[in-house]
Amino acid sequence: MGARPPYPDPVANLRIHGDDPARGVRERPQSLAALLPEGVHGVAGLYVHVPFCFHKCHYCDFYSFVDREGRTGDYLARLAREVAWSAARVAGPIRTVFVGGGTPTLLSAEELARLCALIRELPLAHDLEWTVEANPETIDAEKARVLVDAGVNRVSIGAQSFDPRHLKTLERWHDPANVERAVRLLRDAGIANLNLDLIFGIPGQTLAEWRADLERALALAPEHLSCYGLTYEPNTAMTRRLERGEFEPCDDAVEAAMFEATGELLGAAGFARYEVSNFAREGRECRHNLVYWRNEPWWALGPSASGFVAGHRFKVVPRLGDWLSGDDSGAPPVVDHEAPDERRHTSEAIMLGLRLMEGIDAALERHAVELEPGRAAIIARAIADGLLERTAEGRLRFTGRGVMLANEVLGKLI
Ligand code: SF4
Numbered sequence: 001m002g003a004r005p006p007y008p009d010p011v012a013n014l015r016i017h018g019d020d021p022a023r024g025v026r027e028r029p030q031s032l033a034a035l036l037p038e039g040v041h042g043v044a045g046l047y048v049h050v051p052f053c054f055h056k057c058h059y060c061d062f063y064s065f066v067d068r069e070g071r072t073g074d075y076l077a078r079l080a081r082e083v084a085w086s087a088a089r090v091a092g093p094i095r096t097v098f099v100g101g102g103t104p105t106l107l108s109a110e111e112l113a114r115l116c117a118l119i120r121e122l123p124l125a126h127d128l129e130w131t132v133e134a135n136p137e138t139i140d141a142e143k144a145r146v147l148v149d150a151g152v153n154r155v156s157i158g159a160q161s162f163d164p165r166h167l168k169t170l171e172r173w174h175d176p177a178n179v180e181r182a183v184r185l186l187r188d189a190g191i192a193n194l195n196l197d198l199i200f201g202i203p204g205q206t207l208a209e210w211r212a213d214l215e216r217a218l219a220l221a222p223e224h225l226s227c228y229g230l231t232y233e234p235n236t237a238m239t240r241r242l243e244r245g246e247f248e249p250c251d252d253a254v255e256a257a258m259f260e261a262t263g264e265l266l267g268a269a270g271f272a273r274y275e276v277s278n279f280a281r282e283g284r285e286c287r288h289n290l291v292y293w294r295n296e297p298w299w300a301l302g303p304s305a306s307g308f309v310a311g312h313r314f315k316v317v318p319r320l321g322d323w324l325s326g327d328d329s330g331a332p333p334v335v336d337h338e339a340p341d342e343r344r345h346t347s348e349a350i351m352l353g354l355r356l357m358e359g360i361d362a363a364l365e366r367h368a369v370e371l372e373p374g375r376a377a378i379i380a381r382a383i384a385d386g387l388l389e390r391t392a393e394g395r396l397r398f399t400g401r402g403v404m405l406a407n408e409v410l411g412k413l414i
Pocket residue numbers: 001002052053054055056057060061062064101102103135158
């Protein structure tokens with residue numbers, strides 16, 4: 001649903017045991033039951049993937065598709081099995097839930113109620129943050145009420161742009177006016193915590209137009225904004241059009257100016273950048289995404305969802321048919337699994353932690369350097385260049401200038 005995954009998916013690029021689309025290899029899924037210890041403790045978050053969409057947007061590489069065969073009932077039936085299996089194995093309390101996709105709000109009100117009831121069978125914390133992604137076209141008063149009644153207290157709306165021309169470029173099929181409508185419906189239903197997803201760097205978009213998008217978003221008074229630069233993921237329709245030379249991508253300097261303007265404009269409006277691409281009013285940081293960025297354990301349900309528990313990383317099989325035919329026990333079928341690996345875990349921890357403006361603590365930095373002594377020189381160079389800095393508490397973090405070059409520095413560090 002979003003512009004981009006809310007974090008660099010730590011298992012997205014695993015090819016150790018996984019499929020290799022380039023070679024047409026399809027690995028036989030394994031049952032998660034065989035890969036994890038009996039009881040899984042300390043699970044902080046839960047991600048549930050709903051793969052159905054009204055239409056496939058051209059830039060999107062999430063696992064999502066148009067459900068021409070009416071398989072939402074099968075989806076919920078299989079999810080019920082996996083929830084039952086998970087409830088017997090996972091110890092909470094789960095502090096955050098994120099229902100993403102796909103378009104969860106494409107489900108009917110009854111189906112959404114069923115989905116939420118299933119999630120409630122898991123060991124959830126009392127002060128749960130529960131987010132559902134919503135497409136502006138698919139939310140109505142009844143669905144908003146169902147979500148609130150179930151305990152959902154945060155909704156993330158895929159706005160992307162308020163300019164019809166740019167929405168058309170992205171092949172997003174919604175009317176910008178419907179974002180306002182969706183916000184009103186959700187506020188009326190009692191949702192006090194709203195995020196809007198926005199994309200910049202769209203071909204043909206000017207800096208002034210991006211600023212206008214930000215102003216339109218601010219006028220809706222969200223608590224949180226995710227602002228991602230458009231990326232051209234392999235195997236998307238948009239990337240194929242780019243490769244055929246059908247349009248010019250946004251100029252790098254314009255995109256850098258947009259990134260900088262985002263921080264300035266949102267900062268002036270009372271939002272703090274707390275992650276490279278994410279901004280929140282005080283106390284409204286997305287607690288679920290913080291679970292990812294702080295490398296805490298999270299559970300995953302639904303086709304293509306990836307999880308991280310007890311040091312194990314796994315990806316649930318990313319095809320609905322394979323997922324539906326998972327074994328009768330209800331254990332999720334997975335195609336990528338990585339057993340605990342200290343080096344990889346540390347690399348993930350610094351990559352994800354440095355994306356946060358709070359940075360990483362001295363103990364993690366020391367450990368990362370012990371594992372890879374070459375990192376000491378890279379960090380020293382980045383500090384000398386004004387890209388990284390050390391706080392009074394000894395944490396290492398990006399400077400305001402460094403955050404613009406975060407991917408470059410992180411690429412060297414990991
Ligand atoms: S709404 Fe578009 S961007 Fe979002 S998951 Fe569906 S196809 Fe992808």
